[in-house]
Amino acid sequence: MRELDNTFDSATPLGGGIEGVLFDIDDTLVDLRTAAIDAFLAMVDDLLEGVTSERLRFIAEDFADDGAGAYERYMAGEVSFLGQRQLRLNRAFDLVGHKPLSAQSYLRWAEKYESLVKDSWKPFGDVLPHLAALSSWGIPYGAVSNNVEAYQRMKLERSGLTGFAVVIGSDTAGAPKPDPAPFLAGCSQLKSTPGRTLYVGDNPINDVQGAENAGLVAIFVDRESKHAVQSAFTVSNLEQLTVFISQSIDSRE
Known part of the structure; x- marks a missing residue:
C-alpha cells in the first residue's frame, strides 16, 4: 500500500x-452501504419473523455488498436494474431459508425500498x-x-x-x-x-x-x-x- x-x-x-x-x-x-442496510432491515422486519437480529444484519450486509454478484450482470446488460436488486433480495431470503417474494410482491417491495434508501442517502x-x-x-x-x-x-x-x-x-x-x-x-x-x-x-x-x-x-x-x-x-x-x-x-x- x-x-x-x-x-x-x-x-x-x-x-x-x-x-x-x-x-x-x-x-x-x-x-450507500449504510443506506442500503438500513432500508433493507426496515423492509424485511415483518417478512422474516423468527430470524435473529444478528442473522438479519448478516443478510442485510450481504444484500448491500451484493454477495449475489448481480450488479456486474446489470452492467453487462444481462438483467435490468430492478432485476439485479431482485437477485440480491432472493439470495438474502435464501440465506435464511425463506422463499422468494412473488413477482408482484417484489415490485411493491422494491418501490418502498427505493423510497427508503433515497431518504437515507x-x-x-x-x-x-x-x-x-x-x-x-x-x-x-x-x-x-x-x-x-x-x-x-x-x-x-x-x-x-x-x-x-x-x-x-x-x-x-x-x-x-x-x-x-x-x-x-x-x-x-x-x-x-x-x-x-x-x-x-x-x-x-x-x-x-x-x-x-x-x-x-x-x-x-x-x-x-x-x-x-x-x-x-x-x-x-x-x-x-x-x-x-x-x-x-x-x-x-
Whole structure:
C-alpha cells in the first residue's frame, strides 16, 4: 500500500499541478452501504419473523455488498436494474431459508425500498469539507459512476453535494468502468489532462485499475482498511487527501 506523502509529486506526473479531480460516487462520496442496510432491515422486519437480529444484519450486509454478484450482470446488460436488486433480495431470503417474494410482491417491495434508501442517502462526513477545499483552490471536480447519469445526479443533489462540473454515467460514457471511456470522458468534459487528474474511488478494479489504465492518477479510498496491498496511493478518508493537496499547493508557491 502506498500512502500519500511528500514523494507524491516526484513519483507521478503531477509536479505541474492538479488540473482536476474526478470521484466515484457510491461508497466514496455517498454512504450507500449504510443506506442500503438500513432500508433493507426496515423492509424485511415483518417478512422474516423468527430470524435473529444478528442473522438479519448478516443478510442485510450481504444484500448491500451484493454477495449475489448481480450488479456486474446489470452492467453487462444481462438483467435490468430492478432485476439485479431482485437477485440480491432472493439470495438474502435464501440465506435464511425463506422463499422468494412473488413477482408482484417484489415490485411493491422494491418501490418502498427505493423510497427508503433515497431518504437515507448521506455523504460521508469528510466529503463536504473536501469539496469546499477544492473549490477554494480553484480545482474543478466531477464524478464518474457505474450507474445511470440522471439517477446519480439526483443522488448527489439529494445528498446535498453540489458544485460538480461533470457527472458521467455508464449510460453516457458508452461503457462502464473499468473501461477507459468514462474516465477519459470525465477528463474531456472537465478540460483536464488525464495525467494531471486525480480519480478518487473505493473499488480496486473499477476505480483504481480503470483510472490507472486510462492514464489518470488513482487515489484509493480504503475507509475500513480492508485491502492490504494496492498499487495506487491510498487514503483512509478524504481529510488525508485534503491535507496532501494543500501541502502540494503550498510547496509550489
